[in-house]
Amino acid sequence: AQTVTQSQPEMSVQEAETVTLSCTYDTSESNYYLFWYKQPPSRQMILVIRQEAYKQQNATENRFSVNFQKAAKSFSLKISDSQLGDTAMYFCAFIGPGTASKLTFGTGTRLQVTL
Amino acid sequence: DGGITQSPKYLFRKEGQNVTLSCEQNLNHDAMYWYRQDPGQGLRLIYYSQIVNDFQKGDIAEGYSVSREKKESFPLTVTSAQKNPTAFYLCASSQQGARNQPQHFGDGTRLSIL
Numbered sequence: 658a659q660t661v662t663q664s665q666p667e668m669s670v671q672e673a674e675t676v677t678l679s680c681t682y683d684t685s686e687s688n689y690y691l692f693w694y695k696q697p698p699s700r701q702m703i704l705v706i707r708q709e710a711y712k713q714q715n716a717t718e719n720r721f722s723v724n725f726q727k728a729a730k731s732f733s734l735k736i737s738d739s740q741l742g743d744t745a746m747y748f749c750a751f752i753g754p755g756t757a758s759k760l761t762f763g764t765g766t767r768l769q770v771t772l
Numbered sequence: 773d774g775g776i777t778q779s780p781k782y783l784f785r786k787e788g789q790n791v792t793l794s795c796e797q798n799l800n801h802d803a804m805y806w807y808r809q810d811p812g813q814g815l816r817l818i819y820y821s822q823i824v825n826d827f828q829k830g831d832i833a834e835g836y837s838v839s840r841e842k843k844e845s846f847p848l849t850v851t852s853a854q855k856n857p858t859a860f861y862l863c864a865s866s867q868q869g870a871r872n873q874p875q876h877f878g879d880g881t882r883l884s885i886l
Contacts, residue, residue: 666812700879747862758875760864761817762807
């Protein structure tokens with residue numbers, strides 16, 4: 658079974674600064690997908706960024722980028738130029754092989770962006 | 773706009789009562805999912821369905837039941853056998869087999885015990 662670990666329950670960053678959220682996962686598969694989801698106080702789950710395991714290039718979406726280290730099974734999220742609207746819970750998630758597309762989530766990191 | 777609608781937003785259950793959470797999507801997605809969210813535990817999969825009239829248990833299916841009679845609807849029933857139902861419930865959908873595509877989530881239902 659796959660597991661996803663987020664070891665930072667809470668983090669804080671000042672506005673305009675950069676912060677990195679960590680995520681590690683455990684799998685014996687070689688073909689899988691990784692995601693970061695954001696859950697603001699409104700509780701809606703919003704996709705931030707995705708990474709395909711067979712792609713070596715790290716995914717980037719505007720101020721959000723990942724550091725994907727397949728051998729180390731690490732998938733960290735970097736948020737640059739942090740904004741107050743980035744305040745949210747961030748969940749790392751994994752989809753393995755098979756057609757069911759079942760997501761396995763980490764326990765989340767609560768990020769607070771301060772002035 | 774396409775999306776997922778969950779209702780009600782808040783729900784209260786009495787002891788021994790079954791309650792049903794609604795989830796409707798107009799994204800034409802084949803696959804639908806139910807997750808439970810508890811503080812400090814992330815999201816856990818309750819049930820999922822890849823096609824109409826078929827569904828599978830997830831990691832924490834005990835005390836829950838589902839049906840999938842229509843492509844756009846995937847209601848979740850929290851039965852009296854679920855002894856700790858207080859949680860936030862999220863419904864999601866995705867294209868079947870498209871593992872690289874994100875799951876789309878509804879706004880959730882918060883269930884509490886009276």
